Amino acid sequence: MAIIIDGKLTATKYNNALKDSINEMVQKGNRQPKLVVIQIGSNEASSLYIRNKKRACENVGILFEHKVFEESVSESNLLDEINKLNNDESVDGFLVQLPLPKNIDEDKIINAISPSKDADGFCPITLGNVVLNKSKIFPGTPKGIIRLLDEYKIDVTGKKVVVVGRSNIVGKPISIMLTNLSATVTVCHSKTVDLKSETCKADILIVAIGSAKFIKEDFVKDGAIIIDVGTNKVDGKFCGDVDFESVKEKVSAITPVPGGVGPMTVNSLLENVFTLYKEKVGN
Numbered sequence: 001m002a003i004i005i006d007g008k009l010t011a012t013k014y015n016n017a018l019k020d021s022i023n024e025m026v027q028k029g030n031r032q033p034k035l036v037v038i039q040i041g042s043n044e045a046s047s048l049y050i051r052n053k054k055r056a057c058e059n060v061g062i063l064f065e066h067k068v069f070e071e072s073v074s075e076s077n078l079l080d081e082i083n084k085l086n087n088d089e090s091v092d093g094f095l096v097q098l099p100l101p102k103n104i105d106e107d108k109i110i111n112a113i114s115p116s117k118d119a120d121g122f123c124p125i126t127l128g129n130v131v132l133n134k135s136k137i138f139p140g141t142p143k144g145i146i147r148l149l150d151e152y153k154i155d156v157t158g159k160k161v162v163v164v165g166r167s168n169i170v171g172k173p174i175s176i177m178l179t180n181l182s183a184t185v186t187v188c189h190s191k192t193v194d195l196k197s198e199t200c201k202a203d204i205l206i207v208a209i210g211s212a213k214f215i216k217e218d219f220v221k222d223g224a225i226i227i228d229v230g231t232n233k234v235d236g237k238f239c240g241d242v243d244f245e246s247v248k249e250k251v252s253a254i255t256p257v258p259g260g261v262g263p264m265t266v267n268s269l270l271e272n273v274f275t276l277y278k279e280k281v282g283n
């Protein structure tokens with residue numbers, strides 16, 4: 001039976017450590033860190049994730065503000081709001097919850113976020129620094145995956161890692177971060193020819209495609225380690241991009257959904273906010 005890589009437990013451990021660090025800063029007379037989350041529209045999943053972020057912030061002592069805009073908001077109004085937040089000294093970091101409505105240009109919005117306020121680690125300058133291996137801020141899900149591998153003493157050096165999915169927020173950054181850690185990384189996507197033959201070579205298989213239970217037993221090598229980034233809802237229940245029941249006897253370790261990568265994404269966000277805060281108030 002595979003080892004279950006417990007993201008909930010790991011996130012709780014690191015959230016508690018962060019809570020202590022924030023407490024220490026506040027005891028020294030510093031203000032509390034602050035995160036602002038911008039939501040456009042009322043996507044149900046986004047609202048749930050934002051509630052999770054709010055609860056997590058409150059637990060560790062980060063002030064949280066939720067700004068909601070109508071789906072019909074203009075791009076220029078949003079850019080004005082971002083500009084205000086870039087210049088608001090009481091805000092350490094902010095993010096725009098994705099996905100955005102179709103009428104809003106995601107690149108334009110993310111490009112407008114100052115790197116000094118980039119809580120998500122999605123803006124081009126942050127990502128450039130991630131590529132160059134000199135960033136202190138990292139996109140949340142990739143940072144969480146690397147923390148989980150480290151926590152379970154899974155050394156990626158020289159390992160064959162296959163990433164399925166090439167999104168700007170997961171697939172691309174995790175492939176670069178793992179390359180910087182000396183893994184041998186292959187990125188697969190919807191145009192990959194013979195996906196199965198690629199995934200079956202993976203010592204570590206990372207799946208972020210947003211398609212429920214897509215990866216089955218015949219896509220994985222015996223003893224592989226599976227990191228499932230999917231959060232799909234089927235019949236009212238969360239499930240991953242990997243068919244857990246189908247692969248569980250074949251693999252050596254696997255992240256569950258829920259309770260795997262998701263909670264680590266939130267922990268990484270909180271850590272990013274604290275990093276941005278320390279840059280402002282000093283150590």
Ligand SMILES: Nc1nc2c(c(=O)[nH]1)N[C@@H](CN(C=O)c1ccc(C(=O)N[C@@H](CCC(=O)O)C(=O)O)cc1)CN2
Pocket residue numbers: 048049052095096097098099120140141169231238257258259260261262263264265266
């Ligand atoms: N601006 C951003 N938008 C999005 C991001 C992001 O990092 N920044 N990532 C995802 C959504 N996401 C965070 O925003 C996210 C998704 C899932 C979870 C999570 O904890 N899931 C739980 C299941 C839900 C639950 O039980 O409450 C789990 O897997 O255990 C956290 C964050 C896209 N958009």
